[in-house]
Amino acid sequence: MTRKLLILPLLLAFVVLSVNVVPMPAQAQDASDIGWVCPEEFAGQQLNVFNWSLYISEAAIPNFEELCDVKVVYDTYDTTEAVFTRLREGNPGFDVVFLSDFMVTLMGEEDLLEPLDLDLIPNFANIGDEFKDPAYDPGNVYSVPYLWGSTGISYNVERVDEITSWNDLFDYDGPVAWMDEPTVMLGVALLMNGHDPNSVDSDEIAEARDYLIDKGGNVRTIAASDGTFLLETGEVDIIVGYSGELFQILTNCECDDFAYAIPEEGGNIYVDTMTIPTGARNPELAHAFIDYMLDPVVGAANANEIGYASPNQVSIDMGLIDPSYLENGVIYLEPETIERLFYITQNPEGELDRLDAWDEVSLMVGE
Amino acid sequence: MIDVELKNITKTFSARRKDRSTVAVDNVSLQVESGEFFALLGPSGCGKTTTLRIIAGFEKATSGELLIRGKAMQHIPPFHRPVNTVFQDYALFPHMSVLHNVMFGLEMERLDRQTIRSRAHEMLELVRLDHLSDRKPTELSGGQQQRVALARALVKRPAVLLLDEPLGALDLKLRKAMQFELKEMQSQLGITFIYVTHDQEEALTMADRIAVMDQGHVLQVGTPDEIYENPHRRFVADFIGETNFLSGEILEERQDAGVVRLRTGHTVGATLNHVRPSVGSDVTIAIRPEKLTLLPTQGNYRSEFWEADVNDLVNRTVGDPSTTLIPGILKSSTFIGTDMRHCVQLGLNGHSVDVIIRTQNFNREIDQRFEAGQQVYVYWMQQNARVLVD
Amino acid sequence: MNKIKRSLPRFQTRGALLALPATLWLILFFVIPLLIVLVVSFHTRGLRGKIQLPLTTENYTYVTGDIYGPIFERSIMIALYTTVICLLIGYPLAFYITTRRRAAMRNFMLFLVILPFWTNFLVRTYAWRVLLAKEGILNTVLLELQVITTPLEILLTRDAVIIGMVYGYLPYMVLPIYASLARFNNQLLQAGYDLGGNDWVIFRRILLPLTMPGVIAGCILVFIPSIGAFVTPDMLGGTEGRMIGNLIERNFRGTGHWPRGAAASMVLIGLVAIGMLIYLALVEGRMYGTPSATTHRLSIRRKIAGAIPLFSLAAVIGEGDESALNRVSQWRLRFWLSDQWRLRRDMALRYTGQAALLLVPIASYIFLWIPIVVLIAFSFNDSRSVATWHGFTTRWYDNIITNAVGSDARFSTDQMLQSLTNSMRIAVPATIIATIIGTLTAISLVRSNFIGKRWLQGLLYLTVAIPEIAFGISLLMFFNRSFTYLNEQLGGHLTLTFGFTTMIIAHVTFSISYVAIVVSARLANMSKNWEEAAQDLGANNWRTFWRVTFPLALPGIVAGALLVFTMSLDDYVISFFTSGIGTTTLTMYVYGLLKLTITPEINAMSTLMIVASALLVSLSLFLQRPDSGWSRIKLGKSLRRLRSVVRFLFPA
Structure with missing residues (x-):
């Protein structure tokens, strides 16, 4: 097995010789383009970052390493819930952890996050007001927003008429996929029954459960995080999904076969944030990194490359965001649409009811 | 060593x-x-x-x-x-x-x-x-x-x-x-x-x-x-080679030989090398088939090594425990290459026992004189019959 | 002599000693975590998913109730189908491989079975989705050929789960059977034919019984883990194919319901344990005992009967009621009595058998490689999608290559290559350690008796049975708590923390039993005489092992090591929960990509890995002599031959 490792470079060299190498267009920005200055002498230090894979622009990490003369170790996870479990059993040394909004609430309450020193993050001022002091983290004690998106309905325009309401999904008679996010799905059902999407009332949750079971006959799968695949390959016609996901397939296919809608009843807004977990080895450098990420140029690059919306108002104002993104109606939303969106607040009261309800829903739909 | x-x-x-x-x-x-x-x-x-x-x-x-x-x-x-x-x-x-x-x-x-x-x-x-x-x-x-x-x-x-x-x-x-x-x-x-x-x-x-x-x-x-x-x-x-076993009761014990009455009723002499069974106890006599001699009931017997008149021999063995001559009926003879293998029934109904006799195939004429069903004598010497315990 | 069971009392303590590493390892890194799961399962879920008192049995009531019960049932059924299909495909395939005459060919064929699994798990599964989708490759081809008129609905059904699981678990069936078949004494088959057995009789009465250890090992390694599988059902099954593993996984997720997940895990483990107890009671000593070459038919019956409770095949084979058996034999008598008929039947049997022995392997190889072909095709996709085709490009390779030669480092490619290196840094040592410990364990289990042997066997099966998420999280809890304690004790002289070591430990823990089971299957078929002969000639235990036991057990050891390496590369859940800083593996990296999209770059990486492995293996096979391994004499001979050729060509 070890020899396999040895042969790999040889093989690669072989392929280099045989394949016509076309150098990639340099899409990475240069560190010199960034106005941000490393605030302290961090030279030689190490920063441990925990994030989704590639949920950052190509150049962000190398540039930061160059600007601060530090080494960044970038580890990845697949779900923010897994991070919660992982960090609840001790922090092995992560300095910056990217977290979903509701997870900030949860981990803050569990003392798994360090309060931020916003004085060390001057670029926090760049954040748009609507993203400051959010419901999930009042006063931005633990988190600053990184990117945001919405959860709505993505659908195949060739097979489905324009979607304006959740009823268009629930009453559709072709194959659909829901998402395996109990809070979102139950939230929508609560909304449809005229309740607060974050309700903790057992009866209301039970009502939402029954509603979903009733409407779930056409559900082919409750997809963990890959509903887009099913939409893209035509396996299902409608999915409940993240805006960012749909944008990925639209970019991939360079077509307009698919559309995204925030139904009139509302949808979910999510913000991915940057936090410093308890037990971080280098909180100073972590603050510097977060500040760096909020730089208009850096932030815009992240948003543009990933295809998610930036909460960085200065980036938008400076025209650094790809204009097509601002207008396509998937990534950035109209202010009145944004008003229809609800945040998930991880209220521990209703958790168990939701858990049980979702167990039953996920086992009873589609059969 | x-x-x-x-x-x-x-x-x-x-x-x-x-x-x-x-x-x-x-x-x-x-x-x-x-x-x-x-x-x-x-x-x-x-x-x-x-x-x-x-x-x-x-x-x-x-x-x-x-x-x-x-x-x-x-x-x-x-x-x-x-x-x-x-x-x-x-x-x-x-x-x-x-x-x-x-x-x-x-x-x-x-x-x-x-x-x-x-x-x-x-x-x-x-x-x-x-x-x-x-x-x-x-x-x-x-x-x-x-x-x-x-x-x-x-x-x-x-x-x-x-x-x-x-x-x-x-x-x-x-x-x-x-x-x-x-x-x-x-x-x-x-x-x-x-x-x-x-x-x-x-x-x-x-x-x-x-x-x-x-x-x-x-x-x-x-x-x-x-x-x-x-x-x-x-x-x-039994395990080494082929052996005839004759069971009987020991009547008399001497120096290294004894007198045994067989089930067939005949009284014979046998060597007592390693065993000292008490008089009256049941014993087995073992005799190797090649140590037995098959004789016609009359006329001359001639083998590779010796020649005798059968009647003389009968007379000689009477009262002599060192040799034994018992009449029997030849049941079968089998040719097995180097040897002839004869089966002889000793004694009469109810108390009979079959013995195997092997004779060297040195002169076929001798053996050809025997026919199944014929009356024969079986002859052996005392030192070849051994008393054993089980 | 046969009746007397030969035993080697002198080896008893040594046998126990050989089992010691595995025993200690499993007690420390498996039993304790298992106890944690057990303890957790009796707790109550508090706010935010906290585990708290009071103790309760409510979780067990819940997970055996109306909601989970049917899912348990369905999981067992799917696992059963998977096992049976794997066996039906795997046996002929393993037989085909072992009957190749040249060792190089055998190794190559074996390698073709395992190689597809050195690609990334998720891209492999994506390839299956592309194949099975309604507008996917399979349906397109079938529609084109007019085999069907409407597209088959396979993806997101139970069938898709079974296909995916058969695919994923096939090597776990083939390798143990291969190990027990390797160097099979053909004379035994010839003897069977000689005694008038037709092909079926020979198979059922000679070949199958003698390879039973391999079959049993294969069935265990497929059936047990497949009950608790969750990624394949999740990705391919949709709502119809949901299995118990999915529920367990969900309960352990974030603020889920750990006690409930733990209870479901314990029920799963308990089911497996009960099955194993019945099975071990019935076939006691078969797998780990000393099988004599003349295995009696009765014991085979018993063996099959023994497998029944485990595989719930009672209804199919069973001991049968008398009258049914009688009816069958009468029917036999009436129809098959005449010689003419028997000859015809046997010839038909032979041709069918020969056809099957050729077609099944060919079909299996196609089955194993089709997703890989799709995967490779998408590595040239001119789009970030691995789902739909958008044209040809080599840019994904260019990325990797330019990055590898260092001229233009891209962060994303760098991350991927770094994670691959990390994977290797874990897989290689984990494979070596697990193979060593597992082999020692197998030797001690097969070759000796000692107190607690049964317990160790049971423990090995349980490590296969535990759902990976439960194991991963309990290991996380165990490591965290013991590190906290130890670090306090050490007073800062040394700080223990998560990292490669904890990940390697975790991988070794779940791998030991795979090696032990596969190598046992091999050893059980291997006569002890050779080892005795070596000892008789003056070889001590050490040298006996290296010179005799090891080379003869090598097919099993290699098979075990290949499985471990593959599992280690594929593992996500356990790796994640035992990982530290800078230890992201390739699989973890690719899972993390699901937030955005898995790009063809992963396919390209997987393709390069396949090509590299294939080149390496071809090289090593090329270097091997046709009929056996390296031997100095042969090397010398071929050098001499070479020299004479040179002399002939260039005189003086």
Whole structure:
């Protein structure tokens, strides 16, 4: 097995010789383009970052390493819930952890996050007001927003008429996929029954459960995080999904076969944030990194490359965001649409009811 | 000098249930002399292989003592014992060539490569297989495999070579040839051989001494001659060669002979070598078929060695316990090449017994005079009839 | 002699000693975590998913109730189908591989079975989705060929789960059977034919019984883990294919319901344990005992009967009621009595058998490689999608290559290559350690008896049975707590933390039993005589092992090591929960990509890995002599031959 490792470079060299190498267009920005200055002498230090894979622009990490003369170790996870479990059993040394909004609430309450020193993050001022002091983290004690998106309905325009309401999904008679996010799905059902999407009332949750079971006959799968695949390959016609996901397939296919809608009843807004977990080895450098990420140029690059919306108002104002993104109606939303969106607040009261309800829903739909 | 000595060796195989435990070897004591060809003979399941495995070190005796060249061996692992084994199925390493199989044992002695190689080749030459040294064991015939196994064991120059039915898988002719070869090799090398076999003929032809085993016990140890001519136990007499058993009651005891009344009613004399049964007790007389003579009821009898008038003979034997002549009816005669095998019924209805008589096929005319159903005499001498206990 | 069970009392303590590493390892890194799961399962879920008192049995009531019960049932059924299909495909395939005459060919064929699994798990599964989708490759081809008129609905059904699981678990069936078949003595088959058995009889009465250890090992390694599988059902099954593993996984997620997940895990483990107890009671000593070459028919019956409770095949084979058996034999008598018929039947049987022995392997190889072909095709996709085709490009390779040669490092490619290196840094040592410990364990289990042997066997099966998420999280809890304690004790002289070591430990823990089971299957078929012969010739235990046991057990050891390496590369859950800083593996990295999209760069990486492995293996096979491994004599001979050729060509 070890020899396999040895042969790999040889093989690669072989392929280099045989394949016509076309150098990639340099899409990475240069560190010199960034106005941000490393605030302290961090030279030689190490920063441990925990994030989704590639949920950052190509150049962000190398540039930061160059600007601060530090080494960044970038580890990845697949779900923010897994991070919660992982960090609840001790922090092995992560300095910056990217977290979903509701997870900030949860981990803050569990003392798994360090309060931020916003004085060390001057670029926090760049954040748009609507993203400051959010419901999930009042006063931005633990988190600053990184990117945001919405959860709505993505659908195949060739097979489905324009979607304006959740009823268009629930009453559709072709194959659909829901998402395996109990809070979102139950939230929508609560909304449809005229309740607060974050309700903790057992009866209301039970009502939402029954509603979903009733409407779930056409559900082919409750997809963990890959509903887009099913939409893209035509396996299902409608999915409940993240805006960012749909944008990925639209970019991939360079077509307009698919559309995204925030139904009139509302949808979910999510913000991915940057936090410093308890037990971080280098909180100073972590603050510097977060500040760096909020730089208009850096932030815009992240948003543009990933295809998610930036909460960085200065980036938008400076025209650094790809204009097509601002207008396509998937990534950035109209202010009145944004008003229809609800945040998930991880209220521990209703958790168990939701858990049980979702167990039953996920086992009873589609059969 | 004594090479291998077993003192009261017992081996019990325990089972989960106590009552299912088996005693494979029961209180066996043996001494094997240096340079001897020693055979362990017995039927399947008699404990002979277990005894051999105890000597080799694959089994640990439950109790008793094992000495090889005077050294206690109970706690010595097989690879530190000065013995080597030729396994029943040879156990040649399938992943090594013939040469490497033979070299293996020497490599274990950490000899230098050159010595190992030359000694292995030497040994392969001795067994006349040097030309096949690159072959894999599976590419050899049975006899060749056997010789590789032998070479592999002998190349170690063991003090004692253990052979576990090594010729069992070979055909008769090859077997005979190998018997001869083995014997030859043994006398040449002067190595002590302990040879396990269930073939009494093999044991008789090859061994200097034989230990006959049954159900874990050693019944008798002796030279082939002793074992054959003077078996102590009925089992030994029965297992080695062919024997006629005549049961009766002992009437009289003398120095080393006794008078026995057979079930058939005849009174005969028999030798009492190792047993002293009390007068009146039941005994068995064993007589080898070739020690019996078949005579016509009248006329002249002429054989290879002697010639007599039958009537004279009848008269002579009357009242003489050292010879016996009993009338009978010839039931059948079978031609078996070197010999004729006759079956004669002695005594009359209800008390009759059949005996087998072998006569050498030296003059067919003599035997051709006999016909089934004919009245005959059976004649033997007292020293050939032995009183045994069961 | 046969009746007397030969035993080696001297090896008893040594046998126990050989089992010691595995025993200690499993007690420390498996039993303790298992106890944690057990303890957790009796707790109550508090706010935010906290585990708290009071103790309760409510979780067990819940997970055996109406909601989970049917899912347990369905999981067992799917696992059963998977096992049976794997066996039906795997046996002929393994037989085909072992009957190749040249060792190089055998190794190559074996390698072709395992190689597809050195690609990334997720891209492999994506390839299956592309194949099975309604508008996927399979349906397109079938529609084109007019085999069907409407597209088959396979993806997101139970069938898709079974296909995916058969695919994923096939090597776990093939390798143990291969290990027990390797160097099978053909004379035994010939003897069978000689005694008048037809092909079926020979298979059922000789080949199958003698390879039973391999079959049993294979069935265990497929059936047990497949009950608790969750990624394949998740990705391929949709709502119809949901299995118990999915529920367990969900309960352990974030603020889920750990006690409930733990209870479900314990029920799963308990089911397996009960099955194993029945099975071990019935076939006691078969797998780990000393099988004699003349396995009696009765014991085979018993063996099959023994497998029944485990595989719930009672209804299919069963001991049968008398009358049914009688009816069958009468029927046999009436129809098959005449010689003419028997000859015809046997010839038909032979041709069918021969056809099957050729077609099944060919079909299996196609089955194994089709997703890989799709995967490779998408590595040239001119789009970030691995789902739909958008044209040809080599840019994904260019990325990797330019990055590898260092001229233009891209962060994303760098991350991927770094994670691959990390994977190797874990897989290689984990494979070596697990193979060593597992082999020692197998030797001690097969070759000796010692107190607690049964317990160790049971433990090995349980490590296969535990759902990976439960194991991963309990290991996380165990490591965290013991590190906290130890670090306090050490007083800062040395700080223990998560990292490669904890990940390697975790991987070794779940791998030991795979090696032990596969190597046992091999050893059980291997006569002890060779080892005794070596000892007799003066080889001590160490040298006996290296010169005789090891080379003869090598097919099993290699098979075990290949499985471990593959599992280690594929593992996500356990790796994640035992990982530290800078230890992201390739699989973890690819899972993390699901937030955005898995790009063809992963396919390209997987393709390069396949090509590299294939080149390496071809090289090693090329260097091997046709009929056996390296031997100095042969090397010398070929050198001499080479020299004479040179002399002939260039005189003087």
